[in-house]
Amino acid sequence: MRIIAGQWRSRPLVAPKGDTTRPTADRTRETLFSMLTSRLGTFEGLTVADLFAGSGALGLEALSRGAAKAIFAEHDAAALQALRTNVANLRAQAQCDVRASSVMTLGPARGPVDLLMMDPPYGTGAGAVALEKLQRLGWIGPATWVSVETGRDEIISVKGFTLEVNRDVGKARLHILRRASLET
Secondary structure, three states, X not given: OEOOOOOOOOOEOOOOOOOXXXXXXXXXXXXXXXXXXXXXXXXXXXXXXXXXXXXXXXXXHHHHOOOOEEXXXXXXXXXXXXXXXXXXXXXXXXHEEEEOOOHHHOOOOOOOEEEEEEOOOOOOOHHHHHXXXXXXXXXXXXXXXXXXXXXXXXXXXXXXXXXXXXXEEOOEEEEEEEEOOOOO
Protein backbone atom coordinates (compact mmCIF):
# COMPACT_ATOMS: atom_id res chain seq x y z
CA MET A 1 0.00 0.00 0.00
CA ARG A 2 1.14 3.50 -0.79
CA ILE A 3 -0.10 7.09 -1.08
CA ILE A 4 -1.28 7.62 -4.67
CA ALA A 5 -0.86 11.39 -5.19
CA GLY A 6 0.01 14.71 -3.58
CA GLN A 7 2.80 15.74 -1.23
CA TRP A 8 3.34 12.19 0.07
CA ARG A 9 3.02 10.48 -3.32
CA SER A 10 4.51 6.95 -3.38
CA ARG A 11 5.15 6.94 0.39
CA PRO A 12 4.44 3.46 1.77
CA LEU A 13 1.67 2.77 4.27
CA VAL A 14 1.68 0.04 6.91
CA ALA A 15 -1.26 -2.36 6.81
CA PRO A 16 -2.67 -3.87 10.02
CA LYS A 17 -1.39 -7.30 10.91
CA GLY A 18 -3.87 -10.18 10.73
CA ASP A 19 -6.97 -10.56 8.59
CA THR A 20 -9.48 -8.58 10.66
CA THR A 21 -9.02 -5.47 8.52
CA ARG A 22 -9.30 -5.31 4.73
CA PRO A 23 -7.30 -2.32 3.47
CA THR A 24 -8.65 -0.50 0.40
CA ALA A 25 -6.52 -1.57 -2.56
CA ASP A 26 -4.43 1.11 -4.29
CA ARG A 27 -6.44 0.74 -7.52
CA THR A 28 -9.75 1.13 -5.66
CA ARG A 29 -8.44 4.16 -3.76
CA GLU A 30 -7.18 5.70 -7.02
CA THR A 31 -10.63 5.25 -8.60
CA LEU A 32 -12.37 6.70 -5.53
CA PHE A 33 -10.16 9.79 -5.47
CA SER A 34 -10.65 10.31 -9.19
CA MET A 35 -14.43 10.20 -8.63
CA LEU A 36 -14.13 12.63 -5.71
CA THR A 37 -11.79 15.02 -7.53
CA SER A 38 -14.24 15.31 -10.43
CA ARG A 39 -16.90 16.45 -7.93
CA LEU A 40 -14.86 18.44 -5.39
CA GLY A 41 -12.32 19.97 -7.75
CA THR A 42 -9.74 20.16 -4.98
CA PHE A 43 -9.14 18.83 -1.48
CA GLU A 44 -7.45 22.06 -0.38
CA GLY A 45 -8.54 23.11 3.10
CA LEU A 46 -11.15 20.37 3.56
CA THR A 47 -11.97 18.62 6.81
CA VAL A 48 -12.36 14.92 6.15
CA ALA A 49 -13.47 11.97 8.26
CA ASP A 50 -12.10 8.48 7.60
CA LEU A 51 -14.38 6.15 9.54
CA PHE A 52 -13.84 2.41 9.86
CA ALA A 53 -10.35 3.80 9.16
CA GLY A 54 -8.17 0.71 9.31
CA SER A 55 -4.70 1.89 8.23
CA GLY A 56 -6.01 5.41 7.58
CA ALA A 57 -5.20 5.21 3.87
CA LEU A 58 -8.28 7.19 2.78
CA GLY A 59 -7.83 10.09 5.20
CA LEU A 60 -4.07 10.21 4.65
CA GLU A 61 -4.59 10.25 0.88
CA ALA A 62 -6.92 13.25 1.31
CA LEU A 63 -4.33 15.02 3.49
CA SER A 64 -1.63 14.31 0.91
CA ARG A 65 -3.85 16.01 -1.69
CA GLY A 66 -4.30 19.14 0.44
CA ALA A 67 -7.01 18.50 3.02
CA ALA A 68 -6.44 20.56 6.18
CA LYS A 69 -7.60 18.05 8.79
CA ALA A 70 -8.57 14.39 9.04
CA ILE A 71 -10.59 12.68 11.76
CA PHE A 72 -10.09 8.93 12.01
CA ALA A 73 -12.24 6.43 13.91
CA GLU A 74 -11.04 2.87 14.40
CA HIS A 75 -11.53 0.42 17.27
CA ASP A 76 -9.46 -2.62 16.22
CA ALA A 77 -6.13 -2.64 18.12
CA ALA A 78 -3.98 -3.85 15.20
CA ALA A 79 -5.56 -1.35 12.82
CA LEU A 80 -5.10 1.47 15.36
CA GLN A 81 -1.43 0.60 15.69
CA ALA A 82 -1.00 0.68 11.88
CA LEU A 83 -2.94 3.95 11.64
CA ARG A 84 -0.83 5.63 14.33
CA THR A 85 2.37 4.34 12.68
CA ASN A 86 1.28 5.77 9.31
CA VAL A 87 0.41 9.15 10.83
CA ALA A 88 3.78 9.26 12.61
CA ASN A 89 5.75 8.15 9.52
CA LEU A 90 4.17 10.97 7.52
CA ARG A 91 4.67 13.42 10.42
CA ALA A 92 1.00 14.33 10.13
CA GLN A 93 0.07 14.34 13.83
CA ALA A 94 -0.91 18.04 13.80
CA GLN A 95 -3.47 17.41 11.04
CA CYS A 96 -4.90 14.20 12.47
CA ASP A 97 -7.48 13.46 15.15
CA VAL A 98 -7.27 9.71 15.77
CA ARG A 99 -10.16 8.34 17.82
CA ALA A 100 -9.83 4.87 19.30
CA SER A 101 -13.51 4.08 19.08
CA SER A 102 -16.14 2.41 17.00
CA VAL A 103 -17.93 4.58 14.48
CA MET A 104 -21.14 3.59 16.27
CA THR A 105 -19.97 5.18 19.54
CA LEU A 106 -18.90 8.54 18.10
CA GLY A 107 -20.61 11.48 19.76
CA PRO A 108 -21.99 14.67 18.23
CA ALA A 109 -19.74 16.48 15.77
CA ARG A 110 -18.45 20.00 16.38
CA GLY A 111 -19.70 20.71 12.88
CA PRO A 112 -20.22 18.89 9.61
CA VAL A 113 -17.19 17.60 7.72
CA ASP A 114 -16.61 18.39 4.06
CA LEU A 115 -15.95 14.77 3.09
CA LEU A 116 -16.92 11.64 5.00
CA MET A 117 -15.35 8.36 3.85
CA MET A 118 -16.34 4.95 5.19
CA ASP A 119 -15.00 1.49 4.44
CA PRO A 120 -17.05 -0.75 6.77
CA PRO A 121 -16.77 -4.53 6.79
CA TYR A 122 -18.42 -5.93 3.67
CA GLY A 123 -21.83 -7.55 3.99
CA THR A 124 -22.70 -6.10 7.40
CA GLY A 125 -24.89 -3.10 6.53
CA ALA A 126 -22.78 -1.08 8.97
CA GLY A 127 -22.31 1.75 6.47
CA ALA A 128 -26.04 2.48 6.20
CA VAL A 129 -26.53 2.29 9.98
CA ALA A 130 -23.55 4.61 10.54
CA LEU A 131 -24.80 7.13 7.96
CA GLU A 132 -28.17 7.44 9.68
CA LYS A 133 -26.49 7.97 13.05
CA LEU A 134 -23.82 10.38 11.78
CA GLN A 135 -26.46 12.52 10.09
CA ARG A 136 -28.41 12.80 13.36
CA LEU A 137 -25.20 13.72 15.23
CA GLY A 138 -24.29 16.57 12.87
CA TRP A 139 -21.35 15.01 11.05
CA ILE A 140 -23.04 15.43 7.67
CA GLY A 141 -24.21 18.82 6.42
CA PRO A 142 -25.90 19.92 3.18
CA ALA A 143 -22.51 20.38 1.48
CA THR A 144 -20.89 17.15 2.74
CA TRP A 145 -19.81 14.53 0.21
CA VAL A 146 -20.02 10.93 1.44
CA SER A 147 -18.20 7.89 0.07
CA VAL A 148 -18.95 4.34 1.19
CA GLU A 149 -17.07 1.27 0.01
CA THR A 150 -19.03 -1.98 0.05
CA GLY A 151 -18.79 -5.40 -1.51
CA ARG A 152 -19.62 -5.47 -5.21
CA ASP A 153 -23.09 -6.99 -4.64
CA GLU A 154 -24.18 -4.46 -1.98
CA ILE A 155 -26.43 -1.44 -2.37
CA ILE A 156 -26.50 1.59 -0.06
CA SER A 157 -29.93 3.08 0.44
CA VAL A 158 -30.39 5.45 3.36
CA LYS A 159 -33.35 7.73 3.89
CA GLY A 160 -32.26 11.34 3.49
CA PHE A 161 -29.43 10.57 1.03
CA THR A 162 -29.21 10.61 -2.74
CA LEU A 163 -26.83 8.32 -4.60
CA GLU A 164 -24.76 10.47 -6.97
CA VAL A 165 -22.83 7.59 -8.54
CA ASN A 166 -21.47 4.14 -7.85
CA ARG A 167 -18.68 2.24 -9.54
CA ASP A 168 -17.45 -1.34 -9.28
CA VAL A 169 -13.71 -1.88 -8.89
CA GLY A 170 -12.54 -5.46 -8.37
CA LYS A 171 -14.49 -6.91 -5.42
CA ALA A 172 -15.52 -3.43 -4.24
CA ARG A 173 -18.38 -1.08 -5.05
CA LEU A 174 -17.78 2.62 -4.44
CA HIS A 175 -20.82 4.79 -3.63
CA ILE A 176 -20.79 8.60 -3.65
CA LEU A 177 -23.76 10.13 -1.82
CA ARG A 178 -25.11 13.54 -0.83
CA ARG A 179 -27.74 14.55 1.64
CA ALA A 180 -31.08 14.77 -0.15
CA SER A 181 -32.44 18.24 -0.69
CA LEU A 182 -35.25 19.21 1.64
CA GLU A 183 -36.96 21.02 -1.26
CA THR A 184 -38.88 18.22 -2.95
